[in-house]
Amino acid sequence: MTLPGLLDIEHLRTWVGKQEVMTDTATAFPVAALSATLDRDDAKPRPGDVLPPLWHWLYFLPLARHSQLGPDGHPQRGGFLPPVPLPRRMWAGGRFNFRKPLHIGEAITRTSTITDVSMKEGRTGRLVFVLVRHEVAGADGVALTEEHDIVYRDAPAAGEASPPPRPAPGGAQWRRDIVPDDVLLFRYSALTFNGHRIHYDRRYVTTAEGYPGLVVHGPLIATLLVDLLRRHTDAPLAAFRFRAVRPIFDIAPFAVCGAPGGDGPDGSKTALWAQDSDGFLCMEAEAVTAPG
Incomplete structure (x- = not known):
């Protein structure tokens, strides 16, 4: 099925099943640098220390030539990723299961598989969804699995209205206010070798992309x-899922919030969310x- 604009979804689906294997070493420097970027007062990382959850994103970085x-x-x-001919690419969400810890200094391997490519017509035009499954292993075998949702979409038409925002939940027991200044976004882009200009090039993001300011990285949020969870509990993380709802820009502070739930046989659940300065869910x- 070929859609207007040369979007051949059947051709893109031939990428399903494609695999990529990358190896790396969980070195200490990016751990110390991310700790400083998040304004944490952590001890200097040493070989054998446990890598915090989601910090595997500091490794297996794409190194495309300029x-x-x-x-x-x-x-x-x-x-590796299919050549989707739509201009906007976003990290829409992810789901994680943590089986065992990774440690600073160990050799690590990530096996990535494209498990689905699909298309739908949304209110704002064509959307293509790519689902990638990652398995990250250390010396003791698979440490975590990650399902990564990528969405590609058309550029918005002139005068196109944004979807109506959703109010953020109430009842936050934890809250941390974040000022997403240029330095925070630059440091995170540098740490993850992310050249996407929407995160650091104000002229590009406001003129070419039409956004009101620099876009805060979804993985950073x-x-x-x-x-925020780690600042309030030492319990190891067993599972985590997130979904991007609304972009956050550097033109105003935002907040990360949490509301612990009850304990169950599989562990304690905590609702987490990010909200913008107007109180809308992002x-x-x-x-x-x-479980303890």
Whole structure:
């Protein structure tokens, strides 16, 4: 089925089943650097220390040559991910199961598999969804599994209205206010070798993309939500899921919030969310900590 604009979904679906294996070493420097970026007062990381949850995103970084980058700063389409011919690419969400810890200093391997490519017509135009499953293993075998949701969409039409915002939940027991200044976004982009210009190039993001300011990275928001949990409990994280709802821009502070739930046989659940300065929901998440 070929759609207008040369979007051949059947061709894109031939990427389903494609695998990529990457190896790395969980070195200490990016751990110390992310700790500083998140304004944590952690001890200097040492070999053998446990890698905090989601901090595996500091490794297995894409190293496309500069000549292979597209105009938005992303690597050119194709390769492992299908060459979806839609201009906007977003990290829409993810789901994680943590089986055992990773440790600083150990060799780690990530096996990535494209498990689905699908398309639908949304209110704002065409959407293509790519689902990637990652398995990250250390010396003791698979440590975590991750399902990564990527969505590609058309650029908005002139004068197109944004979806109506949803109010954030009430009843937060934990809250941390974040000022997403240029330095925070630059440091996170540098740590994750993310060249996407929407996170650091104000002229590009406001003129080419039409956003009101720099876009706060979805993975950074998810990391801040888990970091909020870590600031209030030492219980190990067993599972985590998040979904992006609304972009956050650097033009105003935002808040990460949490509301612990009850204990169950599978662990304690905590509702987590990020909200903008107007109180609208931007990311929703749930964490499950291991039973005590």
